[in-house]
Amino acid sequence: MLYPRWLETSQRFAKQPALFDGATGEVWSFADLASRAAATPRAEGPVVARSGSTEFFVSILRAWRDGLPVIPVERDAAEPVLHSSPLEGTLLVKHTPGAAGIPRGIFFDGARVAADADRIVAAMGLTPERPNLGVISLSHSYGFSNVVLPLLLHGVPVHLLPVPFPRAMVEAFQQHKSLALPAVPSMWRAWHRAGILKDAPIHLALSAGAPLALELEHAVFEQTGLKIRNFYGASECGGISYDASEVPRDSAADAGLPLSGVEITTSTDGRLRVTSDSVALGYDERRSHDPADDGSYLTHDLGHLDARGHVRLLGTIGGAINVAGRKISPAKVEAALMATGLLENVSVKGVPSHDPERVQEISASVRLSGNATLDDLKLAATAHLANWELPRHWEIG
Secondary structure, eight states: OHHHHHHHHHHHTTTSEEEEETTTOOEEEHHHHHHHHHTSOOOSSOEEEEOSSTHHHHHHHHHHHTTOOEEEEOTTOOOOOOSSOOOTTEEEEEEEOTTTTOOEEEEEEHHHHHHHHHHHHHHHTOOTTSOEEEOSOSSSHHHIIIIIHHHHHHOOOEEEOSOOOHHHHHHHHTTOSOEEEEEOHHHHHHHHHHTOOTTOOEEEEEEOSSOOOHHHHHHHHHHHOOOEEEEEEETTTEEEEEOOOSSOOSOTTBOOEEOTTOEEEEOTTSEEEEEOTTSOSEESSOOTTOSEETTEEEEEEEEEEOTTSOEEEEEEOOOSEEETTEEEOHHHHHHHHHTTTOEEEEEEEEEEOSSTTTBEEEEEEEEEOTTOOHHHHHHHHTTTSOGGGSOSEEEEO
């Protein structure tokens, strides 16, 4: 299903730009991307697609051409390990810590992937005439659904930027008349402080992954006229709700209206339950009380629908640590720190950040081995964890 749709897209927009590579300056047409994907050797099993370059898209199409699952991951991420083979018909595996903080693979077939893409494109008015500026992680659910799938299934071009620094952003702005810009609150804060948003060719300003502070939303609107729109989704089901209003919200809890085809109810314990045709097939490892089952997903978010039908988010009961919209399992950090060989014991948790856009920061309580020092541990940890995964707070026991 997905590869035939890609072929239709690539033929319809063959001569149009598909990818603008901000790192190399290259521009690939849809025909270029189709040709490179078609020339790849046949895959023999699930294809790991590493983000960070145009080859990421080639890998995705290679998997779908051969009727195999693709597993999107960060460029430098460890090789993903699945506890079981993907379910029959699986074409996408999201490898994520999830809201519970326990790493696992989430399986989707082509129909579920397409349903998510189609409702997001329709709700946000994404079009082939207006590129997506790709500054968020495209291997994470948010970036994959909002940037990768609109390109491959709807012909919405992508301008890739290796870093979201203000100078690089301004240079990208100068190349386009109109853009869609999905980002996270910490990015919007940085761009606002740098003063680059006024008169920028941003048609759609989107924020997800972490709560968007009302103060920031109002400040950007007052100074630039740009309305940052809140988007709410989850790895297990894709897009859930969207704030399509033209003026800033009056409550930070307001996550907008449910997307078309998404039904939201509240469970007896106050959590939101999402039912739609894009909910995952299942997981690589069955666990008791799996949240995604039989077309519905029981989120770890507390909330309800208000009198206007808007989603109200009141908190979360998840075990993952949310660092500026990126989620990581405490167990992953603990295992990485123990792997240095410098510890006898470690306990990792998330603590509230003073910066609302960061949401949480990682805190580690450690017991050092022998003559090891904390500086030794911090240096060794960089070989096992990305910069954003490193603890910011340390306690020696």
